[in-house]
Each structure stands twice: as C-alpha cells, then as structure tokens.
Amino acid sequence: TRTTRPQRLLQAVSINAVRGDPDSVIKAIDHFCKHTEWAMNVGDEKGAILDLVVMETCPSTVLELGTYCGYSTVRITRLLPPATKLITVEMNPEYAHVARQVIQHAGLQDKVCVLEGESADLIPKMANMFGIQAFDFVFLDHWKDHYLPDIRLLEDCGLLAQGSVVLADNVVCPGAPDYLNYVRYNLKYSSRFYQAHLEYTRVLDGLERSEYQGD
Numbered sequence: 001t002r003t004t005r006p007q008r009l010l011q012a013v014s015i016n017a018v019r020g021d022p023d024s025v026i027k028a029i030d031h032f033c034k035h036t037e038w039a040m041n042v043g044d045e046k047g048a049i050l051d052l053v054v055m056e057t058c059p060s061t062v063l064e065l066g067t068y069c070g071y072s073t074v075r076i077t078r079l080l081p082p083a084t085k086l087i088t089v090e091m092n093p094e095y096a097h098v099a100r101q102v103i104q105h106a107g108l109q110d111k112v113c114v115l116e117g118e119s120a121d122l123i124p125k126m127a128n129m130f131g132i133q134a135f136d137f138v139f140l141d142h143w144k145d146h147y148l149p150d151i152r153l154l155e156d157c158g159l160l161a162q163g164s165v166v167l168a169d170n171v172v173c174p175g176a177p178d179y180l181n182y183v184r185y186n187l188k189y190s191s192r193f194y195q196a197h198l199e200y201t202r203v204l205d206g207l208e209r210s211e212y213q214g215d
Ligand SMILES: Oc1cc(-c2ccc(F)cc2)cc2cncnc12
Pocket: 040, 041, 042, 066, 141, 142, 143, 169, 170, 173, 174, 198, 199
C-alpha cells in the first residue's frame, strides 16, 4: 500500500475532526481505529483512565515516551492548564511527523514539544534543555523492554521527585513483566493496577500507576 497507517490515520483526522478541537481529534482517531483500521493508540477505554490520572495529578511538567500518532499527547495536553508544557519522545521520524500534524490539527502545538530520538539518549539532556527539575507526570507508552531502563534513568537523572506519577500502558499486553516487578516490589514506589482491555479489542490489558516516594 502506497500510504502508511499513520498517514491514513492523519487523513481521517484532517477529514473528520474540527481544527482546534482536541475532542473531535480524539473521536476521529477512535472511530478510524474501530471501523477502518486498528492502530496502537491508548484508545478510549484506557484513555478515560489516563484522563482521570492526569486530572488528579494536576501536573506542571509532563513527559510522554512513545508519541506514535499523537493520540495520547492530545488526550493529556487538552487537560493541562495554559502554562504547562508536555514533552513527548518518538524514535520513529515518520511517526513524529504525523504526530506533529495531529497535534497541530488539535490546536495544541504551542503546549507540546515532540522530540525525535531514543529516550535513553534524550532523558539525560532534558533538565538542561528545558530548565526543569522533575516531571510531575510521566506516561510510558513506547517499547515495553525500555520501560524499566528508562524509569531507572529518570531516577538517576533526578527527574522524579516525591509525588511524581508514572503511568505505564500495556503492562499486560504486550506486557512489561520486569518493569511491573520493579515498581510493585520496590519501596521507592507505591503502585496500583487499572484493569482494562487492549485498545479497540476484548483482549485483557491494563495501566500501572506508580507514585515515586522520594529518594
Ligand atoms: O498499546 C500498544 C499495543 C501494542 C500491540 C501491538 C500488537 C498486538 F497484537 C498487541 C498490542 C504495541 C504497542 C507498542 N508501543 C506502544 N503501545 C502499544
């Protein structure tokens, strides 16, 4: 097929969503994934849990690892107050290019920085790049075998502080067993599981919310 799935998803957004309206962008992507073509967005069921955790955290600084087409970027950013910045990291340049256009269609481009590259390379540079101390909220939604090394790297770079909330997607499917073991049995975290389903399917999945207890 000439076009890629992210490009077809972007086309569905540009046709069906209202410019400047994040909720219409979210609805257009969910409709596309339910009726046209499955895609690995966090989706509407897990997305509603993501919304609740973001709202109760009221974060000033947000990091997302794994942008894909920007669906969860839009979900999170639409809930943030005007002054807040969200940094999202995507290693695939083609995904990043589509995500920037989806985020722009939602009218949220001024609140989001899409960084292209490997999370392991970029995390150590973030404090200096953005003049931040710690992230109040981190959403892990990239390759599952990077969850554990990346949360350890965030700790080592002093980018987690007491009360920082880390929410991880796909801890059941595809699964992140080493990450779950770490956050559930390490006294530095208070962790809880939200049972849900793999986006747009009946397959079991879930989100793990882990709150950093401080050094
Ligand atoms: O939410 C997700 C789902 C899947 C996925 C793919 C194929 C399958 F069969 C089941 C699950 C892969 C992901 C990779 N990165 C981030 N999020 C993902």
